[in-house]
Amino acid sequence: MVELIELSKTYQSKNKTVHAVDNISLKIENGEIFGIVGYSGAGKSSLLRCINMLEKPTSGQVLIDGTDITKLSLPDLRRLRQSIGMIFQHFNLIANRTVAGNIAYPMEVAGKSKAEIANRTAELLELVELSDKANVYPAQLSGGQKQRVGIARALANDPKLLLCDEATSALDPKTTRSILNLLKRINQQLGISIVLITHEMEVVKEICHRVAIMSEGKIVETGTAFQIFANPQEEITKGFVNSVLDIQLPAHLLTDKGDNKQLIKVVFKGKEAEEPIIDSMLRNFSVKANFLHARIDYIQDTPMGVFVLELAGDLAERERAIAFLDRETAGTEVIPYVS
Ligand SMILES: Nc1ncnc2c1ncn2[C@@H]1O[C@H](COP(=O)(O)OP(=O)(O)OP(=O)(O)O)[C@@H](O)[C@H]1O
Missing domain, CATH: 3.40.50.300 (P-loop containing nucleotide triphosphate hydrolases)
Structure with a gap:
């Protein structure tokens, strides 16, 4: 039009x-x-x-x-x-x-x-x-x-x-x-x-x-x-999105915990939130996950779950686990530690 x-x-x-x-x-x-x-x-x-x-x-x-x-x-x-x-x-x-x-x-x-x-x-x-x-x-x-x-x-x-x-x-x-x-x-x-x-x-x-x-x-x-x-995708867009979905983690959770850990943000869309995706990840890969943040927002009528996990395990296993989450969810992003 x-x-x-x-x-x-x-x-x-x-x-x-x-x-x-x-x-x-x-x-x-x-x-x-x-x-x-x-x-x-x-x-x-x-x-x-x-x-x-x-x-x-x-x-x-x-x-x-x-x-x-x-x-x-x-x-x-x-x-x-x-x-x-x-x-x-x-x-x-x-x-x-x-x-x-x-x-x-x-x-x-x-x-x-x-x-x-x-x-x-x-x-x-x-x-x-x-x-x-x-x-x-x-x-x-x-x-x-x-x-x-x-x-x-x-x-x-x-x-x-x-x-x-x-x-x-x-x-x-x-x-x-x-x-x-x-x-x-x-x-x-x-x-x-x-x-x-x-x-x-x-x-x-x-x-x-x-x-x-x-x-x-x-x-x-x-x-x-x-x-x-x-x-x-773009930094400016991330800035706008974060103004609404602000993820505030305490400083001690954001500091580097050594080679075998990393923080990831996972976004679930609609029905995905009802699937046991994290459970499948834990059963299929040798990683441990600690939930640090969780919230659900509604983008109009579609629920969107945002979770921050601390993932622990060997680098190769973590990479495979992250690739799995990336395939199964609306998006997975590594959150860098601050030193
Ligand atoms: N009539 C005008 N003459 C000269 N410059 C103008 C005129 N109107 C807008 N501008 C300039 O064009 C640019 C874009 O302005 P515009 O008002 O379109 O932006 P905006 O995103 O709507 O911002 P805002 O929310 O502050 O109105 C600005 O640098 C502004 O100063």
């Missing part, structure tokens, strides 16, 4: 050139919730805003259902934008319009009839559970309620795609969860594809199907949310 081909966005200021988006190619499928993760300045907002041409790309193509929107005339682009909703970190509501007035606004711009606008506004207020706030002004709402209005407004013209620019970054954890649940419901019930940018891996863990990690204008790694959590 959305395909970015060799997309770049460069900003020129007086004495420097910033490659905010640097030759990115990416496909986002219909019905997906796709997360773009990166630190501040990585280029996430620039990339997201190229998808609806709020930023004009310097080069490359943005295909929406096969149409290159970088080539559209202004009237065609305006029409297309009605099929792409957007929500913002700071909500961007119109202060002197009521909640209903904010939701009605994009429909007024699109030239819908009064009756149609009234019906749709009532429907959307119900969807975001704010029917009792129709005549209230934004200043009287909490942050979570403001974002619900932002979401209703973004859905007013029945978009196929919703772009979310750090939609929960200004909200507390409980409100974040309720907004993420609403986005998940919109995706599942209305079939709307969602592209969101975030620096919070909790958001990815809760709702994203697939993720791209962005750094210095480039995509450095992509995968399903589960792959990214279970088996991050």
Whole structure:
């Protein structure tokens, strides 16, 4: 549905050139919730805003259902934008319009009839559970309620795609969860594809199907949310994952215990956690295992178990045991000792 081909966005200021988006190619499928993760300045907002041409790309193509929107005339682009909703970190509501007035606004711009606008506004207020706030002004709402209005407004013209620019970054954890649940419901019930940018891996863990990690204008790694959590490849991705699945071991467990021991992290996915894999390893190889850490997280509905073991035995046996675990689990990684 959305395909970015060799997309770049460069900003020129007086004495420097910033490659905010640097030759990115990416496909986002219909019905997906796709997360773009990166630190501040990585280029996430620039990339997201190229998808609806709020930023004009310097080069490359943005295909929406096969149409290159970088080539559209202004009237065609305006029409297309009605099929792409957007929500913002700071909500961007119109202060002197009521909640209903904010939701009605994009429909007024699109030239819908009064009756149609009234019906749709009532429907959307119900969807975001704010029917009792129709005549209230934004200043009287909490942050979570403001974002619900932002979401209703973004859905007013029945978009196929919703772009979310750090939609929960200004909200507390409980409100974040309720907004993420609403986005998940919109995706599942209305079939709307969602592209969101975030620096919070909790958001990815809760709702994203697939993720791209962005750094210095480039995509450095992509995968399903589960792959990214279970088996991050790049250092920056590992940093993001560890911010959520922090494994804190006491210092004495991390210091070198001699030649015959090593620490390994093993990740189990879904049903694997129910198989006696560690038991098989202990029976098939001459190693001993001491559990130092265990936790189970849910990446949406898929359980992921993370275990840290201290493995003892001859080097050759340990290597065979680790190769076995690597084959049988979602991922096995040696954790280096610190001296
Ligand atoms: N209009 C602009 N003019 C000049 N430079 C810009 C402009 N917009 C963004 N940049 C620069 O482009 C780079 C990427 O910015 P962008 O806002 O896209 O990143 P981001 O990952 O969304 O970060 P943040 O989360 O802080 O917004 C940054 O170095 C930023 O300073």
